[in-house]
Amino acid sequence: MEISSAKSTILDIPPSAVAFCPSHSEYYVVGTYFLHRNNEGQESSDEPQKRTGTLILYKLEDTEFTHIQTVELDSAILDLEWTPHVAELGDLLCVATSTGSLEFFTIDAQAGELKHTSNHQITDPSTLVLDLLWHPNQPDTIAVTLSDGAVSICQSTTTSQPWHSSSKTTTTEIATHTLEPWTLAFSPDASLIFSGGDDAVLQATQLSPSDTDTPSNPLWTDRKTHQAGVTSILPLANDLLVTGSYDDHIRLLAAPPVGRRQVLAELHLGGGVWRLRMLNDGSAVGNDRPLADSYTLLASCMHAGSRLVRLQRSAPESEWEFSVLARFEEHASMNYGSDVQPCRKEGEGQGGEGEGRTVVSTSFYDRLMCVWRV
Template sequence: MATPWKHNLRSSHSTEIATETTPGFAILDAQWSPHSSMHGEVLAVATSTGRLMLYELQSNDGSMKLASRCSEQVCEASTLVLSLAWHPSQANVVGVTLSDGRVCLCECTGSEQWAPGTAISVSAVHEHSLEAWTLAFASYDSDTAVLSGGDDLVLQLSTLDDHDAVTHRWQDRKAHEAGVTAIVPLSSDLVLTGSYDDHLRLLSAPLAGRRQVLADVNLDGGVWRLKTLGGSCAPASPALSEGTRSLIILASCMHAGTRVVKLSRGRDDVWQFEVLAQFEEHKSMNYGSDFQPSESTLKSIVSTSFYDRLLCLWKFETRGNKGASSAIEPGAESKD
């Protein structure tokens, strides 16, 4: 049994405001829709029984609840939906990766998006020979691309036209020494990746031409999830503009805990990583971390771990584009 829930962060405390038990499956991934203006506060959930679930955050008389909205059996019940991502411009499309290696698009075809009973079509993008751990949408000029990583060490890219017809562009088997577990597109040809080999990498990954590792750093644990602190929250919005010289990254590093990493570009256009801070209160696998968007340089960060069921709230001080302090202020901790 798993429980999707939503917390409210205030000061140094987190308050649970909505919860919904799921007695039939475990949850592998959950992502809020960036298209709330089109269909409300919708949460997409990847399940252990091959199903994509959609929940809606509803408010009634001052109380809030997560209500089941619709679902689709994406694949066989014995196959896990491992990760998901919302399409950057099409609010009726969610990309998913599966434990049998497939990467697919789930498209809601009804007139009312993700309404109960609506039809959802599933189409393949490409495949990995082992588990497909992660995917991300990216913009390559006029093309929307799907990048995915798998346990087969492969990073691959396909593009979609205006009718979502797929063109497979390339596979890369040389950049990683273990499974590819996290992908964050930064610009039209720069991509951050995380891997089981403990490395965070910056890759030059153009639509055509050779892929190249521009910088890498060993974070002492498998890099399972990545977030950039600041910038747009839209799925395919570039985090790096032409004049950007540095970026702060939040990395969930499994048994090593959480890392705050700075990516910077020197005047000679050479990129490098620097570990600014680490949070190691977790006693088991840190599979997820995120931050509360704000204009303040003092960021509230939530990190979670698996076996000890621990949620930690802590703070990190950034200092504009030129750097960050390594001071960490642990906040409230709670167990599910």
């Protein structure tokens, strides 16, 4: 099924990431990334090129979006994630920057305003923070990947107010890749971190309270499954992963702690599978939940646009299969950032055929932002 946008606009700066606020689903943020050109005649300069960005707040009513606020940053944005720990931290947004820092913002939903709360430098300013993920159980812990190849754990040492401007941050490298690690994910029980990189390596690293400054030996490393860089990881269980790659494929992998990884299902999506989002709002994935027989995923497929993909099996012992439910192909360049609006009604949006969902998707070089229904 081909889908058309309900509304679209051209942004001032290329968009790199999109995320709806889980607690106030009428709001979403767009992060942007702008690489400044070197001065004329200085293309060979040893000075690094400057990167800047913006954090843009929008309000969505049905499929009509309204620009609310733009926050200008002295660094570009590569990723952003709202905390799942709302009870402990409130509506806190973490932003990964091009200058080695994590920036934190809260939203005043009543006033419709983002407020900057803190900045934590976690690595050298010349290193980019590529991807970030909140620990599912620990509000004071965030995992990141860095452009120098590191996969690291960041912890806020002030437990009463994690990530406050007065708190300190420790960064512990737990794994490495030989090229940029584009993505990471916690296992459902948070005992493992999976990471994937430009080196076409997918690996799992065991987490423990006694992690040291020395990278751990991976629990397992897979160099054969993906024919290009690994760009997205979505665990369904500790030993069952959905992955995306620059090789244009989405895959379901059986990944036991011992033994070979096995591809259970795969599908060519026409573009590099940069990011994956669960349309079930994550409710069908968790350490205490049995494996479902059907999952619906939103895939940001770079030069191919967005895909709505179903992964299903007819029975618990049956084979898995991917299928494309819908395609959105109005983006003329790299579709990096996409997100689905969280369901607002209890019991709504568990992947049923008759339900409608609203998606915001963006593309980088043409600076296009689209809203569409599926």
